[in-house]
Each structure stands twice: as C-alpha cells, then as structure tokens.
Amino acid sequence: MDIQVTYISLNRRGQQQRDQQRVAGPLINIGRGTQCQVHLPDPRVALQHAQITVAEAGVTLEAEPGRIQINGRAVDGAKLALGDRIEVGPYILEVEVPPAGLPLALAVTLAVPLPSFGGEGQRFVLRSPRVSKRRLAYIGFIGILLLCLLVPIGADLLGYAQAPDAKSASSSAESVVRTMSAKFAQTWNPGPVSRSHQPFGADCRACHGLPFVQVKDLSCIECHKQIKEHVPAAELTGAQGQAFRDTRCAECHRDHKGVQMAPRAQEQCADCHRDVKIVAADAKSEKAADFRTAHPEFRLSLMDADKPEVIRRVRQGKPASPDMVERSNLKFNHKLHLDPDGVRDPEGKRDTAGTLDAQGRRTILKCADCHQPNEGGRLMASISMESHCQSCHSLAFEPQVTKRQVVHGDEAEIATMLREFYARLVLGDVPPDVNPPKDLPRMRPGAVLTYQERQAALRIADQKANLVLRELFETRKVCSTCHEVARKADGAGWKVAPVRITQIWMPQSMFSHAKHTTEKCTLCHDVSNSKDSKHIAMPDITSCRECHVGAVAVVGKVTSDCATCHKFHAGRDYWHGVAQAQMLARGKK
Amino acid sequence: MRQHQSILEFKHGRYFKVALLLCVAAIGVYCWHEPPAAYLKPYGGTWLGYTLGTIGAVLILWLMLLGVRKRSYQSSLGSVQGWTSAHVYLGTSLVIVASLHCAFEFGWNIHTLAYVLMMLVIASGFFGMYSYLRYPEYMTANLAGETLETMLLKVADLESKCKRIALELPDEVNTLVMDASKRAAEKSALQGSFRRQLAGVDPKHPMRVARDNLLKSSTLKLSAAQTKAQEQLVGEMSRIVTLTDRVRRDLKFRALMQVWLYFHVPLSFALLAALTAHIISVFYFW
Numbered sequence: 060m061d062i063q064v065t066y067i068s069l070n071r072r073g074q075q076q077r078d079q080q081r082v083a084g085p086l087i088n089i090g091r092g093t094q095c096q097v098h099l100p101d102p103r104v105a106l107q108h109a110q111i112t113v114a115e116a117g118v119t120l121e122a123e124p125g126r127i128q129i130n131g132r133a134v135d136g137a138k139l140a141l142g143d144r145i146e147v148g149p150y151i152l153e154v155e156v157p158p159a160g161l162p163l164a165l166a167v168t169l170a171v172p173l174p175s176f177g178g179e180g181q182r183f184v185l186r187s188p189r190v191s192k193r194r195l196a197y198i199g200f201i202g203i204l205l206l207c208l209l210v211p212i213g214a215d216l217l218g219y220a221q222a223p224d225a226k227s228a229s230s231s232a233e234s235v236v237r238t239m240s241a242k243f244a245q246t247w248n249p250g251p252v253s254r255s256h257q258p259f260g261a262d263c264r265a266c267h268g269l270p271f272v273q274v275k276d277l278s279c280i281e282c283h284k285q286i287k288e289h290v291p292a293a294e295l296t297g298a299q300g301q302a303f304r305d306t307r308c309a310e311c312h313r314d315h316k317g318v319q320m321a322p323r324a325q326e327q328c329a330d331c332h333r334d335v336k337i338v339a340a341d342a343k344s345e346k347a348a349d350f351r352t353a354h355p356e357f358r359l360s361l362m363d364a365d366k367p368e369v370i371r372r373v374r375q376g377k378p379a380s381p382d383m384v385e386r387s388n389l390k391f392n393h394k395l396h397l398d399p400d401g402v403r404d405p406e407g408k409r410d411t412a413g414t415l416d417a418q419g420r421r422t423i424l425k426c427a428d429c430h431q432p433n434e435g436g437r438l439m440a441s442i443s444m445e446s447h448c449q450s451c452h453s454l455a456f457e458p459q460v461t462k463r464q465v466v467h468g469d470e471a472e473i474a475t476m477l478r479e480f481y482a483r484l485v486l487g488d489v490p491p492d493v494n495p496p497k498d499l500p501r502m503r504p505g506a507v508l509t510y511q512e513r514q515a516a517l518r519i520a521d522q523k524a525n526l527v528l529r530e531l532f533e534t535r536k537v538c539s540t541c542h543e544v545a546r547k548a549d550g551a552g553w554k555v556a557p558v559r560i561t562q563i564w565m566p567q568s569m570f571s572h573a574k575h576t577t578e579k580c581t582l583c584h585d586v587s588n589s590k591d592s593k594h595i596a597m598p599d600i601t602s603c604r605e606c607h608v609g610a611v612a613v614v615g616k617v618t619s620d621c622a623t624c625h626k627f628h629a630g631r632d633y634w635h636g637v638a639q640a641q642m643l644a645r646g647k648k
Numbered sequence: 649m650r651q652h653q654s655i656l657e658f659k660h661g662r663y664f665k666v667a668l669l670l671c672v673a674a675i676g677v678y679c680w681h682e683p684p685a686a687y688l689k690p691y692g693g694t695w696l697g698y699t700l701g702t703i704g705a706v707l708i709l710w711l712m713l714l715g716v717r718k719r720s721y722q723s724s725l726g727s728v729q730g731w732t733s734a735h736v737y738l739g740t741s742l743v744i745v746a747s748l749h750c751a752f753e754f755g756w757n758i759h760t761l762a763y764v765l766m767m768l769v770i771a772s773g774f775f776g777m778y779s780y781l782r783y784p785e786y787m788t789a790n791l792a793g794e795t796l797e798t799m800l801l802k803v804a805d806l807e808s809k810c811k812r813i814a815l816e817l818p819d820e821v822n823t824l825v826m827d828a829s830k831r832a833a834e835k836s837a838l839q840g841s842f843r844r845q846l847a848g849v850d851p852k853h854p855m856r857v858a859r860d861n862l863l864k865s866s867t868l869k870l871s872a873a874q875t876k877a878q879e880q881l882v883g884e885m886s887r888i889v890t891l892t893d894r895v896r897r898d899l900k901f902r903a904l905m906q907v908w909l910y911f912h913v914p915l916s917f918a919l920l921a922a923l924t925a926h927i928i929s930v931f932y933f934w
Contacts, residue, residue: 102798103805125887131880149805171805192913199918207758208925212932246758247929267933274934313687 060084060113062163064097065155077166084113084162089147097167103148111139111163118163120145139163146170207246214240215270253320266314279308287630290339300338303331325349325610325620328627350619351609356600360566364388364559375599384593388556390541393586393596396424404451422451426580436573438562444468454537456527461493465531470552473531477524485520486513499523528552564597568624654781658733667737671744674700678748690751692759692930700749701927704742708766708923711739712916739773742766758929762922769919772911779908783901790897799895806888807832813881817874821862825881828858846907848900849893856892859885 066078088095090107099108109122120127121136128146129137137143145152149171157164209216214237244263252260259265266278280286295304311322329348331338345355356375363369363386373382396402401421429447433440444452444467454464456477463480465473487502489495500519502508508516531537532553538544543556581587583598607623608616656664681696683689691697714735718728746766754760791799807829814825831854844850862882870878 102795103801106793125890133883148802171808190910192910195910195914196917199914200921203761203918203921204925207761207922208928211929244933246761247925247933248755248757249759249930250753250755263933270932272934310684316687 061161062087062111062113062118062165063158063161065164065166067166067168084111087111087113089152097152097165099147099150099167101149101169104150105148108147113162122147206243210239211244211247212240212270248315250315251317252314253317256314256320273307274309276308279312287628289627289630290342294339294341296340297337299331303338321622325622328621328625332621347621349609349611350607350621350623351604351611351613354600354609357565357568357597359383359564359595359597361385361561361564361595362559364557367559375597383595385561385595387558387560387592388543389558389560389592390543391592393589393594395590397426397587399423402451405453426584430580432572432576437569437571439572441562442560448541452540454531456531456537457496459494460496463492468555470532470555474524474528474552477527478521481520481523481527482517485516485523496523564595567629569626570624653729655729655733655736656777656781658730661737663730663734663737666734667741670703670738670741674703674745674748690748691753692749692751697749697751700745704745704749705923705927707738707742707745708916708919711735711742712920715913736773736777739770743770758922758925762919762926765915765919765922769912769916772908772915776905776908776912779905783905787898787901790894790901796895796898799891799898803888803891803895806884806891810881810884810888813877813884816877817881818870820865821878821881824858824862825885828854845896845899845903849896853889853892855885856889859889 061081061083064080064082066080068076068078070076082096087097087110088107089097089099089109089111091099091101091104092106095107097111105126109120109127112119112121118139119136120129120139124135125133126147127134130144139145139154141154141156143154145154149169151168151170153166153168155164155166217233217236219233219237219240241261241263245261247263256266266274268275268278292304295301311327312320313322314320325348332344332346333348333353334346335342335344347354358372358374361371361373361382361384363371365386365388371382373380375383401423404422429442431440432438442448449464449467454467455462456465465476481499483490484493484495484499485501487504487506489501495501500516502516532539532544533546538553538555542558545554545556546552547554575583583602584596586594586596589596606617607619610618610620612618677696678690678700681690681694683691683694683696687694692701714731717723717725717731746763750759750763754763810825811829814822850856859882862878862885
C-alpha cells in the first residue's frame, strides 16, 4: 500500500518545484530522522514526529500529544481526508487528490523556514557567573595564606622578633606589625593553655623560642626555678636512665590541652618503677606499678629523739621489724587516756556521765581533743603541753601555797622563778593570792633588815626553792610523769630528755587528713591497746586498700593512681628535709 | 560490552577497594594505638598523628593534581577516568583520615579551618558526583529527544506565529502579545543571572503573564473569527510557556552541573592555603 508524497519547494526564481516520491506502507514514519519515509530535515521536527498507517479502512495519522495540528486543531491522531492541512513543526502537509490506485497523496511544504541565528535565538546563550572559579580560588588561597600564615610570622620575617626588647618598638610600623602578628598568631592556637599559663597565654614566644625548634626546658625553668629533679641525674644509669634524663619537660607537660597540664598517667611512673633498676642500678626503692596490684609495704620515716640527725626508714610488714618503734622520749599511754569511762580531771569540764569518784570528776577524752589538723589540713598540728596536757597535768609547784604553775620546758627558768617566788615571801612581800607556807620564816612587814639578815633570809628562800625543785623533778614526779628526768652529772639540777614526736611519718606520700575527715580516726589509727609511746599506730597498705584501688577502677572503691599520693617533682628529700628541720628546730628550744 | 562506564565502577571499583583499605587500616591503627600518656588522648602530634597527617596532606596535593592531569592531554599517566575514580574514592577517604588525624578535636583556629574547608570541598564534590550521576537522566527526560536549540527555535517560531495571529485581534491583545514578546527578550528571561538559571521555572515569565491576562480579559467583544484566533493564540502562547519552562529546566540542570565546581575548586585552593599554614604553624611553634 504505497502513498504519494510531493515535496514542494521554491527555486531561485521563486517558482514552485514539485518532487514526487512513492513511499511504501503500511507504516510510514514522518520525522527528522533519515530512517523516516517522509523525511523532514528541520531541527524543529522530532526525530520521529508522527506516523501514518495505511489500511483498508482508510489512512490514519498519529503523533504524541501536542506535536501536530490538523486544520488548526491540536490532535493526537485522526483519519485523513482530502483537503486536510497538517502542521508538523514548520511544515504543512496537505492531503491532495491521490493518483489512481493510491490511498493517499501528501504535498509537503516548508511554511516557516529556519530563522537565522543571531535573531531571536541569540538571547538563549548560557552565561557563566561573573566571578570566575580561578579568581575565587586566588582570593581564597591568597587571603588565607596572608591572614593565617604571613601575618603571624610577619614580625619574624621583618626581623623584629630578634630585637632585644619586644616592648620598645622603634617605629609605629614595627609596633603595628608586632601587634598584628601577635593577634593573628592566635589563629594557630591549637587549644586553651593551662590555667597557670593564661597570664601570658597570648604571647607564643613566652614558651616557643626559636621557630621550628621544640620548646626547650629553659623556657620552663625560667619561671619554675624551684622545681626539683625527680632523682639526682647522677644516679640514673643505662640507656633508659639516659633517656629519662634527656626527657624534655614538654614531653610530659603538654600545654594547649585544656586546663590540665600535669600528667597523671600511671604508666609513665610504672615504665621505670616496675623495675626501677633499669634506670638506676643502685636504686633502693622496691618495684611498684599499681597501688592495688603492685605496691610495696609502706616505709615509715622515724627519727629518734636522741639522734635527730639520722632518719630511720623502716618498712612495714609482718612480722613487724624490731626497729618499728618510736623513740620520742615521751611517756604516754593512749589506752589510759582513752579509757571509755574517762580520765581523772581536776576540772571535769567535759563530763558526760556526771559521776564522781574519790578524786573528783572524770572526763572522757576523744582523739580530737589533742589531735587537730594543722592550718593546711594535710598534717596534724603539733601537740603542746600548754594547750593539750596542762589542764589536767598541772605544773603547780606547791598547790597548798598557790595555784601558780612553773613554765614548761625550761629547767633553768623554773629554778630562777622558784627562787624569786620564795625570796619574795621570805622578805615579807606576800601577794594576795598566796597562802604562805608554814615552814618558811618570813620578815615582818615594814622591818628594816641588815645586809647579813637579808642574805640569811635569801638563803632560806633558796633552800626552800631547791626543796620544791627536787619535789617537782624527783619526789612528786611532776615532770617524770611524761619525761625522762635525770640528775645532771655535776649534781647541779636536772636534765629532761628532749622530746621529738614524729610528725611526718610518710614523707613521700601526700596524704591529707583534711580529705579524710569523713572517716573515724580509729579506722586507720588503732591506739586502744597502746600503753607505750613506743607503739606506732600508723596504717599499713592493707588499711588503705580497704578503700583505695589502683588506676583501674573497681566498683565501690576509690580509683587511685600514683599521683594520688606521690609527687613527681617533690625531690627525694623534700619532706624529710622539712620534717627534720622542724624537729631539729624544736629540739633546740 | 557496555559503552559507558561510570567512574564509580572503574575497573570494578579498584579505587573504592583502595580507599576502603586505607580507611579500615587507619581506623584499625587508631583503635590499637595507645597515645603517650602526656597527651591524655589521641592527638595529631603522636607518630600515628603525624603519619595520618602526612597521608592526608599528600592525598590533598594529589587530589588537586586532577585539575592538572585532566588538562594534560598528552599525558599517558593513567587514564583521566581512572584518576577521577581514584579522586572520588580517595577524596572521600580523607574524611576518615583527617578526622582521625585531628582525633576529633576542634577549635577556632587555622587547624580546624583547614579541616572545615576540606569537609566543604568533599561535600561539594559529593554534590558534583550526585549531579553527574542524576541530572543527565533528568535532562534527557526533560528534552524528550529534542535539543536546547530546537526548543529555542520552536519558541522563536511560535513567537512570530503569535504575533501574526495577534494582528487580526483587537489592539489590546496585539499590544499584549507584542509587549510580552519584547519584554521576554529584554528581560532575557531565559538567560538571566546564574542564580536565576539555578532557580529553574520562572513563574513571572512575560509570556506566561500575558497568556494569563488574555484568559482573564473576557470583556473584549470579538467576532467569531477573532474568538477562534484568540483561542489559537492562547494555545500557541501556552506552547511557548511549556517550551520555555522546559528550556529553563534544562538550563537549571546545566547550571547545577556546573555550580558545584564554583565551590569545589576555589575552596580546595583555600584549603591548600590553610593546609600550608597549618603545617607550617605546627612546626613553627613546635
């Protein structure tokens, strides 16, 4: 079933030319594509625009919606009839009278020739953004490089940093560059500096000396002049010891990590102390790596009152070492003083039961009546006769005569005071609070004495004073209740052995009583059966471990790493030194 | 054999495997690594931090070399397709490498600036990848076998046709059509700024407005022939509107496929500067 297609065009003279072709059916494609039987070479026509179907019943035209118009009406398809005008893009297809034997004849005319470009079409050119990618890239690259690199090092580049005094800028330009450099260098700050470094945190150069050189120890020691070596460098041995000695401050103390700068990592301590011989062949400390799993028994630092220049370090353990005694020269019975029924007390101030015994009222003493933390809270304040003992242990030298007491701690001063006291009585000058002793002759008030009479009277007073002194030191045992008292070799007076009570038992630990006030004293210090001051009631590692574990957390326990108790930079003799100095000073008094 | 192979599938995802290996290795070593106690936590200054940082920096430099490689047509150093495939995968692996390098520590400083710029570059790259994968499909569907040029020719044709029809109609209508055509050209509604290209369909296109006005102005007294002509005019104008909408959509896709590069390229150069400053600053004040 063929159809006839006539292409009508105009020749150069404007005359119509008809080009007749026969196209085979039954399916005839119309479109731009060369495979189309009705070929309409125009970009405004679709590749396959429409389709003609030739059948017995008639010829039909079909196309996608909106593509063709038949007789001015947009249609999807229609049965073609003589005289129909079909618009296919810019083409007009007219149904003509077909030659005999053919079902259809089409005349194809290009009604609207392709407009030339440059006319209406030109405004549809794509335009790029006004700013090019390249320019944006330059702006970003140079901008950031300038602000974040060149400005921060500007002062160095111009050689200002080497100037002796950064504050005395020679020109205003220099001060501007300096200020800008310092400001923009803050963009380099990787994190907040530690609190104590905040005052100079904005000045990078305070710690970072030369460019491209790691922070040197000198920068630290410039301020931290007092810092102590962990161990004397001379004691470090071997390659690891050398490495430890060469460790820079900044390798442990990293700043710009937030506010905490002191490392607390147990591993750092354990690296050496797991077996400290690897860094110091002659080290005496025992192996330690973790408080719970690997820590030696505690060592107490003891000092004998008679040999204060020697510190005995005795390790706890079972059985206890025979050296584990305190030789303080003080006689003290904890058990007696902590009697649950109380102690005899002339005043009876703190009586709870209100009961009286033959001698008077009783007072129940508590630990805190004598032991109070010192101002810092870490140690206990020292105990003194005047504040803690004398309210019961009166130093009254002749209670029937006067309530006055001798001073504590100075034999010569006591002797002088007694002589003066009795001399005054002998000479007839009796103070109102004194009930003069019967055995002491005394002058009549107002009597005028000769020199010999006065001397004789004073001799009597001296004899009386010596008698009372002897009572104090020997017979009445006022002093010897607590002290070791001995008559001096030359017989002239008595010697009280110096008392030195240990105050810092564990100088290498930073135990703080203030942080343990929630616990009872007796939890760590058991003195309920201590009758002798030789007995030491310091807790051992087992009692600490009841609450404290190592660096690995255990439910219900206090996680404690090395730094919980130990100080790295304390210096080995730090506490010993303090303790010894304090004790020696007190011994001199 | 398939004619087209996505860069994502280059050599059966060879560079995907490489990048995956890199990420897995980096994460594995990061988890295994115990930083020196002084650092308290992982940090860019440990040996692992320096290693990851070096890998990241080298990767960034190499990724930027794609711009050079794709312009050197003579080069036989791998195919550009392979380079691009590696660029996409290894560029993505930077997210892991750089995050582990900085150990997730951020602040208001040059170091985090470099990180943020890098993330922005990668994000814009992701968008680019997405647009290259998705939009060509949308564009083909939108063009429906036509080209931008044929659609534009049709619009031009239709406009002149509208003008011809309008000649037979009352002055008001004729003016409306002439004016719309003129303003469409003046406003260069299709061309517009880059931003307007990105916006897509323009609801205020003069031809759309004119058609809607024409539909509303029912007060005019028209002859039967004029009524028919006006109907035809409205039809043609609607075709213009439909066509311009499609053209605009096409332009929108074209713009979208370009716009990411306006972020990707300048940001990567900003990143290069920030990276330089980062590296120098870290060792300058060591």
